[in-house]
Amino acid sequence: MTVNTVTTTVTTAPNSVEIRGLSRAFDGNTVLHDLDLDIREGEFVALLGHSGCGKSTLLRVLAGLDDEIGGEVTVPARRSAAFQSPRLLPWLKVWRNVVLGLPGRPDRALARRALDEVGIAERADVWPKTLSGGQAQRVSLARALVREPELLLLDEPFGALDALTRGRVQQLVAELWERHGCAILLVTHDVEEALLLADRVLVMDEGRIAHEVAVELPRPRDLTAPEFVTLRARLLGWLGVTHTGISDAPGPRTPEGNSS
Amino acid sequence: MTTKQLGARAPVLDKPDPPAAPTPARITIRGTAHLPRRLSVPRSVRRTVGPVGLVLLWFLGSTTGVLPESVLASPVDVVRQAVELTKTGELPDAIAASGRRAATGFLIGATVALSLSLLAGLFRLGEDVIDSSMGMFRAIPWVGLIPLFIVWFGIEETPKIALVALGVTYPLYFNIYGGIRSADAQLVEAARMMGLGRLGLIRYVILPSALPGALVGLRYALSTAWLALVFAEQINADAGLGHLMSNAQQYFRTDVIVLCLAVYALLGLACDFAVRVLSRRLLSWRASFEGEA
Numbered sequence: 001m002t003v004n005t006v007t008t009t010v011t012t013a014p015n016s017v018e019i020r021g022l023s024r025a026f027d028g029n030t031v032l033h034d035l036d037l038d039i040r041e042g043e044f045v046a047l048l049g050h051s052g053c054g055k056s057t058l059l060r061v062l063a064g065l066d067d068e069i070g071g072e073v074t075v076p077a078r079r080s081a082a083f084q085s086p087r088l089l090p091w092l093k094v095w096r097n098v099v100l101g102l103p104g105r106p107d108r109a110l111a112r113r114a115l116d117e118v119g120i121a122e123r124a125d126v127w128p129k130t131l132s133g134g135q136a137q138r139v140s141l142a143r144a145l146v147r148e149p150e151l152l153l154l155d156e157p158f159g160a161l162d163a164l165t166r167g168r169v170q171q172l173v174a175e176l177w178e179r180h181g182c183a184i185l186l187v188t189h190d191v192e193e194a195l196l197l198a199d200r201v202l203v204m205d206e207g208r209i210a211h212e213v214a215v216e217l218p219r220p221r222d223l224t225a226p227e228f229v230t231l232r233a234r235l236l237g238w239l240g241v242t243h244t245g246i247s248d249a250p251g252p253r254t255p256e257g258n259s260s
Numbered sequence: 261m262t263t264k265q266l267g268a269r270a271p272v273l274d275k276p277d278p279p280a281a282p283t284p285a286r287i288t289i290r291g292t293a294h295l296p297r298r299l300s301v302p303r304s305v306r307r308t309v310g311p312v313g314l315v316l317l318w319f320l321g322s323t324t325g326v327l328p329e330s331v332l333a334s335p336v337d338v339v340r341q342a343v344e345l346t347k348t349g350e351l352p353d354a355i356a357a358s359g360r361r362a363a364t365g366f367l368i369g370a371t372v373a374l375s376l377s378l379l380a381g382l383f384r385l386g387e388d389v390i391d392s393s394m395g396m397f398r399a400i401p402w403v404g405l406i407p408l409f410i411v412w413f414g415i416e417e418t419p420k421i422a423l424v425a426l427g428v429t430y431p432l433y434f435n436i437y438g439g440i441r442s443a444d445a446q447l448v449e450a451a452r453m454m455g456l457g458r459l460g461l462i463r464y465v466i467l468p469s470a471l472p473g474a475l476v477g478l479r480y481a482l483s484t485a486w487l488a489l490v491f492a493e494q495i496n497a498d499a500g501l502g503h504l505m506s507n508a509q510q511y512f513r514t515d516v517i518v519l520c521l522a523v524y525a526l527l528g529l530a531c532d533f534a535v536r537v538l539s540r541r542l543l544s545w546r547a548s549f550e551g552e553a
Contacts, residue, residue: 101454
């Protein structure tokens, strides 16, 4: 195992995202500050930071929802997103939500395949109000993935889920990523989640990438592995959380998928 | 079954004299599941109890002479009149004439309201131009416009239809406009992210968001339409329920007057019922509070 703090790693995949000198200010208050970042094709990058550090703003810029920016951002045309709240349209049946915005007539079979992939094909014909939080988040993932994105943006998609559901959905995201091979930028404030899922973890502070670390642990990852614990302590240190003991064994959360 | 709940009692530290707790620290929640179900009356029956009771009171008042016929005819007379006038064809003709006015006025008013609210709701320019004007016009009591309408449109059908249209426009406009503007910005953002264009956004996000408000507006608009009609038909009507009423007034026929009022009320109720059915079908996706049992 190696822990690498340098941006360039040995992989030679071309870049999917290139950000050069990105800045964004709200009423004179600078949120993103001359930020540079590359994400390779198929790379899973997690972005950590305190609330208000600009991570969600960065995600919105990449999503194309915010273009009042300085600098240059290159992203794949095919990209999609899932947000902290599932943001399903309550007046469309689940399957119609999945294929919303796709060109042509709503393709039911396509929607069912996508829902099948996230394990809730049987809920295709219900109203979103009848879904549980975890189910709604799965639909949201299906809706993002049915577009076959080259870049998937995840804005704290597990934040509102209970611990048990979160573990399952995290594992689902890991599986979907391996199957689809898209680049993923996951915004989170959960260090363990970042380390469980990502190839590379970035820590954002005051509008720039303050730290980054490549996670070269074999998957599925073991929360109790000493390397994992070391990395966790290091990231927590960067985030300014110092009271967590390094030698502590696993945290209170043990999502399934890292036991095998 | 009975659940006992331990009340949260904050530990009192460094306080030699803790104040007496105003509420008991423990409460008992008694289950109701084992109790025999209260005799439950179907909701449809419960809903009819009030109106039926009032008619019954009216009937009793008339038969006991508390309500003299010169003040209010008895329900029996009203029903008899209804049968009579239906046989002669006067009542159906009157209802048809009034219904035509209400429908024409409503369609015109709804078209105007829909166009204006879409323009004001979807475009900022439209909002700036239209919304303040609508706010200003709404302050004018529309019933007070009757004299002006007579000057403009004469005493034929036009002023009656115009008054209904005017009464319908405001509630529909403000409710649809408000509904459009209450569209959830997060949903709009997500839909844009999923590749919906401007038209798609309007079709799939903004208009459905406005639907609950629009239906509330529709209920108001329909009741206003009938109300406007009552006022409008006082203007020299030669057909319709208002005509029937003003004739009856000349001969002190309270039974016919009450009959016409009842018909107005029933037509209003029928419209309201139609909108309720429509709402239930169109808004089945909503998860909202449906009242305590």
